Amino acid sequence: MVKQYDYLVVGAGLFGSIFAREATDRGKRVLVIDRRNHIAGNVYTRDVGGIHVHEYGPHIFHTSQEYIWNYVTRFAAFNNFTLRTKASYGGRLYSLPINLYTMHQIWPDVITPADAIAKLASEVRPNPNPANLEEHMLAQVGPTLYEMFVKGYTEKQWGRSATQLPASIIKRLPVRLTMNDRYFHDSHRWEGIPIGGYTKLVENMLVGIEVKLGIDYLKDRVQLNELAHKVVYSGPIDAFFDYAEGHLEYRSLRFETEERAGDYQGNAIINYTESSVPYTRIVEHKHFEFKDTEHTVITREFPAAYTGSNEPYYPVNDAINNAIFDRYRERTASVTNVIFGGRLASYRYYDMDMTVGNALTQVEKEFGAGMEFALKKPLRK
Numbered sequence: 001m002v003k004q005y006d007y008l009v010v011g012a013g014l015f016g017s018i019f020a021r022e023a024t025d026r027g028k029r030v031l032v033i034d035r036r037n038h039i040a041g042n043v044y045t046r047d048v049g050g051i052h053v054h055e056y057g058p059h060i061f062h063t064s065q066e067y068i069w070n071y072v073t074r075f076a077a078f079n080n081f082t083l084r085t086k087a088s089y090g091g092r093l094y095s096l097p098i099n100l101y102t103m104h105q106i107w108p109d110v111i112t113p114a115d116a117i118a119k120l121a122s123e124v125r126p127n128p129n130p131a132n133l134e135e136h137m138l139a140q141v142g143p144t145l146y147e148m149f150v151k152g153y154t155e156k157q158w159g160r161s162a163t164q165l166p167a168s169i170i171k172r173l174p175v176r177l178t179m180n181d182r183y184f185h186d187s188h189r190w191e192g193i194p195i196g197g198y199t200k201l202v203e204n205m206l207v208g209i210e211v212k213l214g215i216d217y218l219k220d221r222v223q224l225n226e227l228a229h230k231v232v233y234s235g236p237i238d239a240f241f242d243y244a245e246g247h248l249e250y251r252s253l254r255f256e257t258e259e260r261a262g263d264y265q266g267n268a269i270i271n272y273t274e275s276s277v278p279y280t281r282i283v284e285h286k287h288f289e290f291k292d293t294e295h296t297v298i299t300r301e302f303p304a305a306y307t308g309s310n311e312p313y314y315p316v317n318d319a320i321n322n323a324i325f326d327r328y329r330e331r332t333a334s335v336t337n338v339i340f341g342g343r344l345a346s347y348r349y350y351d352m353d354m355t356v357g358n359a360l361t362q363v364e365k366e367f368g369a370g371m372e373f374a375l376k377k378p379l380r381k
């Protein structure tokens with residue numbers, strides 16, 4: 001049977017859309033499908049009276065890799081937003097990520113970096129081989145800062161004790177002995193939010209590419225596979241293999257969004273770090289875009305168990321789940337006409353830049369191109 005397409009791309013998020021763009025630019029025939037009724041996957045933003053609401057949680061693009069920045073800025077201009085989250089604990093606001101000013105707020109005598117070093121020396125519990133997130137943080141900052149800013153947040157976010165979580169989860173965030181309160185590591189030189197929203201960014205990636213929404217690949221895979229020579233799959237890896245190696249664990253979220261008048265919190269994100277508050281953070285979307293509108297949209301983010309009928313947001317990369325994933329990865333080796341990638345198929349806690357890097361690597365593998373394609377001139381509209 002003559003195939004209508006070279007590639008059937010399953011999932012119109014960042015991974016699928018980048019693959020689709022690069023394949024199309026190489027003269028391939030591509031169809032993109034998505035189970036949802038919109039493009040852009042979890043980076044989707046909905047326009048509410050000019051405010052771009054991050055429907056599936058806040059997304060701030062940041063990267064240490066120039067080629068990744070060059071690639072995404074082909075499709076949108078980015079603003080100069082830099083994330084500076086505050087923490088709310090016991091009814092007071094604190095500077096985050098843990099830095100010299102945070103320590104000053106807790107211990108007013110800590111004023112200089114030398115004071116902070118001395119204070120931490122009296123707080124930390126040295127441990128050359130921390131076995132989990134809790135031991136890692138106790139060795140790095142000690143119990144006071146750990147209890148205030150990490151333990152409560154982490155345990156509600158992940159639904160388990162911090163002694164059962166890998167330290168890698170918290171290493172995403174810096175601890176500083178300076179007043180620098182930028183949320184992300186300084187090696188991430190490039191940061192911003194696409195002007196016009198992420199949906200527009202992905203729309204620009206998909207210009208001229210056929211997209212069909214509301215199509216569930218796993219339900220109709222036999223017929224859908226007939227359409228193309230190869231499938232590019234960015235959904236959950238365990239679902240792809242009908243859970244033959246067991247169910248992978250994910251963490252889900254529930255969002256409560258409301259529109260209000262004025263300015264609710266004066267910042268894009270405030271984390272609620274104590275365990276007695278059921279949500280982890282409040283996002284005020286207009287502050288990602290420096291908008292001075294009379295209305296505002298805020299979202300409370302509640303961590304939730306993944307039930308199979310809600311969204312699988314975060315992979316739980318503990319030893320048990322990683323072992324299950326390894327077995328799925330072995331299975332992928334024998335499926336020659338499917339390319340796997342993205343956060344869910346890779347079962348990795350990818351940030352957006354890592355997903356972009358993952359997609360470009362897959363493009364390079366598939367088409368043998370060098371990375372020079374990432375440095376092309378702007379395509380944005």
Ligand code: UDP
Pocket residue numbers: 087096149150151153154157169170172173271273
């Ligand atoms: N975290 C924390 N306290 C905070 C913020 C984050 O303990 O105030 C921990 C928590 O375990 C979280 C991880 O650091 O899962 C990564 O945080 P990040 O803000 O990067 O999470 P994301 O935005 O990806 O949900």
